[in-house]
Structure formats: C-alpha cells, structure tokens
Amino acid sequence: MKFKLSKEEWIIALLALGTYIVCLVNDFHTDDWIVLSFLRDGFSLNDLASMENAGRFRPLTNIIIWLRYLAFGDTPILYYILNIVLHGLISVLFYRLLVKLELPERAALISALFFTVYFQHYEAVIWLYGTIRELAVLAYIASLWHLHDYVNTKSKKSFWLFVIISFAGLFIVEDFAVAPIIFALFALLFTSNGNRSGILKPVVVVGLIELIIYFTIRSAVIDRPGITEAYYYPGFHMIRMLFEYMGWFVIPSPTHSYFQGFADSIPAPLFYLWRGFSYLAIFGFLPLSIWLWVKSSKQTRFFILFVFIVMLPIIPLNYKVGSRNIYIPSLGLAAMAGYMLNLLLSKPDTKIRLKKIVVVAAACYMAISVAAVTIASTEYRETQTLVSGIVDDLRDSGIELNNSDCVLLDNMPGRTVVGPSMIYRLEFQGYLFASNDPVNGPIDIAGVADSLYNEGVTFIVFDYRDGRMVEATGEYMLRAK
Numbered sequence: 001m002k003f004k005l006s007k008e009e010w011i012i013a014l015l016a017l018g019t020y021i022v023c024l025v026n027d028f029h030t031d032d033w034i035v036l037s038f039l040r041d042g043f044s045l046n047d048l049a050s051m052e053n054a055g056r057f058r059p060l061t062n063i064i065i066w067l068r069y070l071a072f073g074d075t076p077i078l079y080y081i082l083n084i085v086l087h088g089l090i091s092v093l094f095y096r097l098l099v100k101l102e103l104p105e106r107a108a109l110i111s112a113l114f115f116t117v118y119f120q121h122y123e124a125v126i127w128l129y130g131t132i133r134e135l136a137v138l139a140y141i142a143s144l145w146h147l148h149d150y151v152n153t154k155s156k157k158s159f160w161l162f163v164i165i166s167f168a169g170l171f172i173v174e175d176f177a178v179a180p181i182i183f184a185l186f187a188l189l190f191t192s193n194g195n196r197s198g199i200l201k202p203v204v205v206v207g208l209i210e211l212i213i214y215f216t217i218r219s220a221v222i223d224r225p226g227i228t229e230a231y232y233y234p235g236f237h238m239i240r241m242l243f244e245y246m247g248w249f250v251i252p253s254p255t256h257s258y259f260q261g262f263a264d265s266i267p268a269p270l271f272y273l274w275r276g277f278s279y280l281a282i283f284g285f286l287p288l289s290i291w292l293w294v295k296s297s298k299q300t301r302f303f304i305l306f307v308f309i310v311m312l313p314i315i316p317l318n319y320k321v322g323s324r325n326i327y328i329p330s331l332g333l334a335a336m337a338g339y340m341l342n343l344l345l346s347k348p349d350t351k352i353r354l355k356k357i358v359v360v361a362a363a364c365y366m367a368i369s370v371a372a373v374t375i376a377s378t379e380y381r382e383t384q385t386l387v388s389g390i391v392d393d394l395r396d397s398g399i400e401l402n403n404s405d406c407v408l409l410d411n412m413p414g415r416t417v418v419g420p421s422m423i424y425r426l427e428f429q430g431y432l433f434a435s436n437d438p439v440n441g442p443i444d445i446a447g448v449a450d451s452l453y454n455e456g457v458t459f460i461v462f463d464y465r466d467g468r469m470v471e472a473t474g475e476y477m478l479r480a481k
C-alpha cells in the first residue's frame with residue numbers, strides 16, 4: 001500500500017484534523033482516570049485482560065494502551081493527538097478500501113468525508129479509551145483489504161495476512177466477535193460463481209476456528225461467572241436499543257444529556273424539528289435499506305449488511321446509547337450515504353438546481369457535524385474543569401479521605417463524575433456517594449448521611465457551594481442526630 005497521499009486523501013486527513021483539533025485542550029475524562037490508575041499502580045493478568053470493566057476482554061487493546069501510557073505518561077494532549085491521527089488515518093484508509101472495492105471514486109470520496117466528520121464519532125475520538133473503536137475499525141479495514149486480494153487473486157500471502165489480522169481483531173474489542181460473519185458475506189458477494197465454494201469454505205472454516213480459540217482463551221482467563229451476563233442479555237430492551245441507535249444515525253437525540261441543556265434553550269419549533277429528524281431516522285432507515293438493497297451494487301449491499309451485523313453485539317446491552325458504539329457501524333452508514341449522493345448527482349435527468357441543493361445540504365450537514373463536535377468537546381472541557389476544581393478542593397481541605405469509610409458529595413454540579421479522578425489523583429480507596437450519581441442518582445445525601453450515622457459508619461460530607469467544594473460533615477451530623 002502506498003504511503004503518499006493523493007489530493008483527495010489530503011483533504012480527508014486535513015478535515016479530520018480540523019474537526020477534532022478543538023479536543024487538544026481537553027483533559028482526561030471519567031473512565032480514563034480509572035485506566036490510568038491501573039496503569040500507574042500495576043495490574044494483574046485479569047486486569048490487563050479487562051482493564052476498567054470486569055465484563056470485558058480486550059487484552060490486545062490494553063497492551064497497546066499500556067505501551068501508550070509508558071510513552072505519554074500523564075500528558076493528555078499526546079493522547080488526543082494520537083486519537084485524532086488514528087481517526088484521520090482510518091478515514092484515508094476507508095477511502096482507499098472503497099476505491100479498491102470499485103465503488104465510484106466520487107462515491108468513495110463522499111463516503112470518506114461523511115465518515116471523517118460524522119458527529120457520532122465524537123465519543124470514540126474525544127474519549128481517550130475510545131481508541132478501542134479506532135483499533136477495531138483498523139482491523140476491519142485491513143482484514144477486508146487482504147480478503148479482497150485473496151478473493152481476486154487466491155494469493156496465499158493475502159489469505160494468511162487476513163487470518164492474522166482478523167484473529168488479532170477478536171482481542172481488540174468484544175464487538176469483533178461477529179466479524180467472521182462479515183468476512184463470510186464479503187467472500188460470498190465478491191467471489192464469482194465459479195470460484196465461490198473454493199474461496200468461501202476456507203474463510204468460513206478460519207472464522208469458526210478463530211472463534212473457538214477466542215472463546216476458549218476468554219473462558220480460561222476470565223473466571224467471573226455472571227459478570228458479562230449482567231451487562232448483556234436477551235430481552236425486549238433489544239428492540240428499544242435497535243430503534244434508539246437508528247434514531248442516532250442521522251442526528252443525536254435532543255434529550256441526550258450532552259445536548260439537553262442546549263435543546264432546552266432553543267425555540268420549541270426547532271426542538272420539535274430536531275426531534276422529528278430523530279424519528280425520521282428511526283422509521284425511515286429500514287425502508288431505505290430495503291430500497292438501497294434493490295437499487296444498489298454488491299459493494300453497497302455489503303455495507304448495508306455490515307451496519308446491521310456489527311450492531312448485533314451492542315443491542316443486548318441494556319444501557320443508554322453510547323455514540324462510541326456507532327464508530328464501527330458508521331463505516332456502512334458512510335458507504336450508504338456516499339452511494340446515494342453520488343447516484344443522485346450522476347443521474348443525467350436530475351435538475352441542476354436539485355443537484356446544487358443536494359450539495360449544499362450535504363455541506364451544511366458536515367458543517368453542523370463539525371459544530372456539534374466542537375459543542376461536545378467544549379462540554380467535556382467544562383466538565384473536566386469542574387472535576388479538576390472539585391478534586392483540588394478535596395485535596396486542599398487537608399482531610400485524609402481514606403480515614404473514613406465513606407465520602408459523601410452533595411449538590412454536585414452538572415454531570416461531574418469525580419470518583420475516577422479521586423482514585424487517580426488522591427489515591428482514594430473508600431466508598432463514594434455523590435448526589436448526581438450517573439447510575440443511581442439523584443441521591444439524597446442527607447438521607448444517606450442519616451442512614452450511615454445510625455449504622456455507626458464513619459463518613460465525611462462535602463457540599464458544593466459558591467463554586468467550590470467545602471467540608472460540611474458537622475452540619476449533616478446535626479441533621480442525622
């Protein structure tokens with residue numbers, strides 16, 4: 001593969017930099033602090049396999065993250081530079097893959113540009129542990145690249161490169177477990193009828209062997225019964241999650257916590273228009289996919305299937321929509337968008353005015369995506385600044401937090417989650433109750449203090465007042481008495 005960038009690839013790379021350069025002033029965020037704690041304080045083999053969540057199995061990713069920590073230490077800007085460079089590299093490689101698959105060059109370029117600025121990537125790029133999604137997409141692109149060479153040339157070298165990369169992908173993120181289905185479908189669609197059985201059989205057999213080895217190793221290393229099942233399980237929530245994710249494909253929901261404040265400040269007609277686009281995506285994506293399947297080429301058909309198959313691992317997760325989970329499916333979404341726009345622009349009977357409107361609309365959508373990334377990054381930065389200030393207040397109080405069983409934080413502002421930062425910066429080891437707990441909140445801290453007092457549990461209370469966190473244990477003790 002050539003390293004020199006074409007004019008189109010330079011545009012893609014620079015657009016990736018321009019979209020996410022705003023992140024360079026950001027700090028570490030929530031789970032990043034937990035991962036840093038593991039890396040700084042040392043970890044067992046089980047920790048290395050799963051890192052901050054016992055239900056996960058990501059040893060290859062965590063080895064890479066450990067090496068990254070050895071190189072970058074506590075300097076967040078270096079982590080952000082790496083994430084942005086990775087995203088730009090992926091966008092360029094995605095463009096090259098689409099051209100290799102013989103998608104029209106304009107369709108390939110539109111797809112890559114869409115992928116580059118697609119707002120729903122913000123969490124995978126801004127969140128430093130989101131590197132897992134970037135590494136997984138790199139594994140997908142590289143695997144498909146060499147699989148395509150094998151399908152067309154029967155090259156043994158290409159086949160074994162495909163085998164090595166696809167097997168490594170399983171140890172990057174759990175979502176890659178459906179990749180053997182993707183690769184089998186790719187071989188089925190891109191192999192001519194005369195060679196189909198001879199090409200498809202090795203791909204299927206390799207996929208099955210890789211999964212058997214993967215799950216055997218996972219079962220041997222992760223000895224935690226019930227942990228994974230607590231996160232992923234079948235149920236009616238799977239239908240809800242499918243529709244919620246489809247609602248995010250075009251535009252994020254205005255009710256999401258990152259945008260709720262902004263959505264509340266805009267005029268009601270704009271809010272309902274915003275909400276309407278979300279519902280349009282939910283109820284329009286399936287019919288659109290069926291229409292595209294009938295109209296499109298094998299390349300686009302493959303990416304339609306890609307979207308739905310790679311979503312299978314995240315649908316059983318009974319939790320809120322995580323935009324980082326859309327990073328992998330968005331390869332298919334981008335290819336679909338590029339095909340549709342190119343189809344419309346290529347039709348000779350399409351009016352020039354309509355083509356101009358489509359181009360302007362697409363450009364506006366990309367501009368809005370860049371603006372939305374900026375808003376999200378700014379939101380992250382404001383939250384990070386609040387967290388940093390609160391942790392500084394806790395440290396400057398002079399109180400040894402680990403001398404008490406529990407620390408209680410009342411009237412916490414916004415979405416500040418300080419526990420992970422306390423673990424890393426203050427070496428906090430006790431129990432923490434925050435009034436804005438993201439899972440169990442809002443929590444009545446006065447009620448918690450009363451219960452702990454009656455049970456004889458020692459605690460310290462801090463209350464957020466006038467822009468800083470102050471110690472207020474005495475006040476809450478008096479209430480408890």
